[in-house]
Amino acid sequence: MTTITTANLLADGQxxxxxxxxxxxxxxxxxxxxxxxxxxxxxGDGVAGALVAAFGAQGALDQSLSDATLRAPLExxxxxxxSEAVQxxxxxADSRAVAGALHDAEAVGARILLPDDPEWPTGLDxxxxxxxxxxxxxxTREALLAQETVSIVGARASTGYGEGIAAELAxxxxxxxxxxxxxxxxxxxGAAHRAAxxxxxxxxxxxxxxxxxxxxxxxxxxxxxxxxxxAVVSEVPCGAAPTKWRFLQRNRLIAGAGLxxxxxxxxxxxxxxxxxxxxxxxxRPLGAVPGPVTSAASxxxxxxxxxxxxxxxxxxxxxxxLWSDAAxxxxxxxxxxxxxxxxxxALSARSPRHVPELARRSGxxxxxxxxxxxxxxxxxxxxxxxxxxxxxxxxxxxxxxxRV
Amino acid sequence: MTTITTANLLADGQxxxxxxxxxxxxxxxxxxxxxxxxxxxxxGDGVAGALVAAFGAQGALDQSLSDATLRAPLExxxxxxxSEAVQxxxxxADSRAVAGALHDAEAVGARILLPDDPEWPTGLDxxxxxxxxxxxxxxTREALLAQETVSIVGARASTGYGEGIAAELAxxxxxxxxxxxxxxxxxxxGAAHRAAxxxxxxxxxxxxxxxxxxxxxxxxxxxxxxxxxxAVVSEVPCGAAPTKWRFLQRNRLIAGAGLxxxxxxxxxxxxxxxxxxxxxxxxRPLGAVPGPVTSAASxxxxxxxxxxxxxxxxxxxxxxxLWSDAAxxxxxxxxxxxxxxxxxxALSARSPRHVPELARRSGxxxxxxxxxxxxxxxxxxxxxxxxxxxxxxxxxxxxxxxRV
Numbered sequence: 156m157t158t159i160t161t162a163n164l165l166a167d168g169q170x171x172x173x174x175x176x177x178x179x180x181x182x183x184x185x186x187x188x189x190x191x192x193x194x195x196x197x198x199g200d201g202v203a204g205a206l207v208a209a210f211g212a213q214g215a216l217d218q219s220l221s222d223a224t225l226r227a228p229l230e231x232x233x234x235x236x237x238s239e240a241v242q243x244x245x246x247x248a249d250s251r252a253v254a255g256a257l258h259d260a261e262a263v264g265a266r267i268l269l270p271d272d273p274e275w276p277t278g279l280d281x282x283x284x285x286x287x288x289x290x291x292x293x294x295t296r297e298a299l300l301a302q303e304t305v306s307i308v309g310a311r312a313s314t315g316y317g318e319g320i321a322a323e324l325a326x327x328x329x330x331x332x333x334x335x336x337x338x339x340x341x342x343x344x345g346a347a348h349r350a351a352x353x354x355x356x357x358x359x360x361x362x363x364x365x366x367x368x369x370x371x372x373x374x375x376x377x378x379x380x381x382x383x384x385x386a387v388v389s390e391v392p393c394g395a396a397p398t399k400w401r402f403l404q405r406n407r408l409i410a411g412a413g414l415x416x417x418x419x420x421x422x423x424x425x426x427x428x429x430x431x432x433x434x435x436x437x438x439r440p441l442g443a444v445p446g447p448v449t450s451a452a453s454x455x456x457x458x459x460x461x462x463x464x465x466x467x468x469x470x471x472x473x474x475x476x477l478w479s480d481a482a483x484x485x486x487x488x489x490x491x492x493x494x495x496x497x498x499x500x501a502l503s504a505r506s507p508r509h510v511p512e513l514a515r516r517s518g519x520x521x522x523x524x525x526x527x528x529x530x531x532x533x534x535x536x537x538x539x540x541x542x543x544x545x546x547x548x549x550x551x552x553x554x555x556x557x558r559v
Numbered sequence: 560m561t562t563i564t565t566a567n568l569l570a571d572g573q574x575x576x577x578x579x580x581x582x583x584x585x586x587x588x589x590x591x592x593x594x595x596x597x598x599x600x601x602x603g604d605g606v607a608g609a610l611v612a613a614f615g616a617q618g619a620l621d622q623s624l625s626d627a628t629l630r631a632p633l634e635x636x637x638x639x640x641x642s643e644a645v646q647x648x649x650x651x652a653d654s655r656a657v658a659g660a661l662h663d664a665e666a667v668g669a670r671i672l673l674p675d676d677p678e679w680p681t682g683l684d685x686x687x688x689x690x691x692x693x694x695x696x697x698x699t700r701e702a703l704l705a706q707e708t709v710s711i712v713g714a715r716a717s718t719g720y721g722e723g724i725a726a727e728l729a730x731x732x733x734x735x736x737x738x739x740x741x742x743x744x745x746x747x748x749g750a751a752h753r754a755a756x757x758x759x760x761x762x763x764x765x766x767x768x769x770x771x772x773x774x775x776x777x778x779x780x781x782x783x784x785x786x787x788x789x790a791v792v793s794e795v796p797c798g799a800a801p802t803k804w805r806f807l808q809r810n811r812l813i814a815g816a817g818l819x820x821x822x823x824x825x826x827x828x829x830x831x832x833x834x835x836x837x838x839x840x841x842x843r844p845l846g847a848v849p850g851p852v853t854s855a856a857s858x859x860x861x862x863x864x865x866x867x868x869x870x871x872x873x874x875x876x877x878x879x880x881l882w883s884d885a886a887x888x889x890x891x892x893x894x895x896x897x898x899x900x901x902x903x904x905a906l907s908a909r910s911p912r913h914v915p916e917l918a919r920r921s922g923x924x925x926x927x928x929x930x931x932x933x934x935x936x937x938x939x940x941x942x943x944x945x946x947x948x949x950x951x952x953x954x955x956x957x958x959x960x961x962r963v
Contacts, residue, residue, distance in 0.1 A: 197922035239924060239927070242927070243927065245924070246919040316853070320853075398905075399900055399903070399904050400897065445861060446850075446852070447850055448850070453849070457871050460849070460871035461872070467865040469852035496807070500802030500804050517601070518600060518604075518648075520646030520647040520649070521646070522646060523646070
């Protein structure tokens with residue numbers, strides 16, 4: 156076992172050549188160092204993020220794992236956190252594991268994405284020191300270049316209702332060029348991906364395990380279709396199992412990658428609420444689709460609406476408003492002219508009524524009744540008969556009447 | 560036709576005796592003057608409200624309708640508004656109409672409620688000058704004395720879903736002593752009243768027309784039941800038709816009478832949203848029950864959630880929280896100890912693993928793994944075998960695992 160330092164990585168010819176083949180356009184030492192961090196850390200390791208931000212991927216490795224180097228005490232990290240971090244990285248500090256990760260990626264045609272790449276989902280940078288240090292990607296080059304991206308997530312234990320809504324939202328949005336982001340689970344995630352693919356759109360699945368694994372196994376074919384038209388992405392190397400911790404941390408990537416996150420269905424304590432929590436923590440707009448209050452699969456969405464200021468979304472247009480300028484809010488009901496409402500109430504379509512009777516019935520003055528009748532006469536709303544005024548039934552008035 | 564002044568009202572012996580019979584405990588001149596305002600004005604007449612607040616019901620009549628009195632220009636009203644108001648009251652200023660209103664009320668057993676009465680719904684006072692100047696009531700004396708009152712409203716064009724929820728909410732709340740307030744329409748209103756009556760609770764129907772009329776006719780029996788156990792209330796005198804204007808104004812009474820207003824179902828442009836608007840204008844908590852986004856009958860509720868900051872309510876307990884102290888909001892998901900989650904991920908129930916392997920798999924230090932294993936061992940979560948540590952499957956862990 157050879158500990159991981161830049162020098163040790165550079166000393167492994169096979170490792171270096173694999174790094175070169177994966178990213179011919181980047182210094183292989185940098186590719187190897189980033190891959191090393193992916194191997195060393197569990198997702199969301201803030202100490203690693205702070206170190207790499209301060210010293211670069213290679214410098215941070217040498218500060219941490221070279222016995223020869225004095226570890227610089229970092230203000231952002233602190234001596235104790237630094238020491239603990241090195242203790243947890245050391246059991247994995249074997250350069251052969253890095254070589255293995257690069258070879259495995261090559262074997263399945265995975266690419267390496269680095270934070271400065273044009274394809275890098277810049278929304279992830281908002282995660283700060285908890286942002287991934289690199290991503291493993293299988294799919295098209297265009298998949299991560301969409302101008303607009305929305306995360307559509309929900310429970311595995313979904314209903315036909317929720318799957319239908321997920322499909323409608325994802326399909327409508329993907330049709331208009333919005334890229335869909337979700338996880339890889341059964342239920343809402345799968346419905347969203349399928350709908351996006353179905354309309355020829357772009358969809359991206361963030362996985363908790365390595366991109367070489369199909370989890371759940373029943374989604375193997377779906378992942379193949381996603382790779383052909385979109386991308387499957389992970390921050391953990393090939394071979395890594397989808398552990399609970401990695402699911403929880405994967406959720407922050409889904410929340411960070413989208414301009415907004417929409418929860419379609421979620422049980423009262425669904426893991427999906429964890430994604431919603433990440434979106435809220437990132438200040439990302441959070442939408443929730445309501446459902447029947449009798450459906451346990453919507454209980455989590457209702458909690459989000461009720462307790463966490465999620466925005467109620469019922470259509471693709473409303474989802475889009477989460478990140479684009481909100482449409483002007485209309486008043487609850489168009490404000491009718493009160494006097495006009497009262498005069499129309501007082502008029503009959505059958506019994507002609509004179510002005511004094513209309514005044515008494517409407518509670519308006521004689522003068523006001525005369526003036527409104529003149530206006531309505533011009534508009535064709537009333538007609539004068541020998542024995543008084545009658546209302547002419549217009550469809551609009553019928554509408555109003557049905558509304559009360 | 561004798562114009563309405565206090566003197567003219569007092570001169571009508573029959574009118575005065577009817578007032579005395581209706582309210583033996585109150586000066587009949589005051590009862591007659593309040594009834595006169597109910598006859599003279601359409602609901603929500605702010606000028607009448609301001610005048611009565613300034614001069615009392617009798618003084619305001621004399622300021623307005625006595626030819627002999629110089630009308631005091633009112634700062635709160637203004638000369639122009641005052642003049643217009645008198646113009647609209649004059650066509651109805653016939654003291655015989657007041658006598659008729661009192662006799663009609665007596666004939667159907669309606670009572671007169673005045674703003675200082677213990678039964679007066681004090682929430683209506685928040686309407687300021689637009690508050691009703693009196694109420695006509697048919698029903699029990701206790702009906703309006705409930706400590707807690709909630710308004711449950713919704714569309715006539717309701718679905719079985721909405722009616723079921725309305726019934727569940729109204730029934731649950733009425734069981735715990737909350738009085739239900741609603742309108743008299745088919746659909747949600749009817750379902751709420753029936754459920755409250757069904758559990759022996761109190762329910763109050765605010766009508767747009769006079770309390771002698773059954774509108775809609777199909778609710779005649781329901782109104783009878785409401786009168787026997789609760790009350791039917793209106794601010795317009797017996798015989799008054801339920802016009803569109805009076806429906807719109809009746810909605811402000813429903814919104815004002817409840818500690819909170821809950822909309823169960825409403826179309827996108829439902830008249831129910833008018834009630835919601837009144838509740839919002841009064842600063843009353845506004846709840847909306849979500850439903851399937853595929854249901855047009857829930858579209859108005861979703862608008863309220865989305866555009867008007869209504870609170871999502873799905874149960875009677877959540878309705879109650881609208882006016883009582885809100886329950887403490889829990890985090891979206893209980894925060895698990897990250898290191899513990901990662902160690903549990905690394906442990907297997909079948910394959911024993913030694914500490915170095917557990918450290919590598921979990922991304923934790925050897926020291927941290929040992930310390931957590933010690934804790935888990937005490938709790939019975941792990942066991943040491945000859946070839947390493949195994950996880951003991953506890954139901955709680957199974958729960959967690961299913962959730963991700």
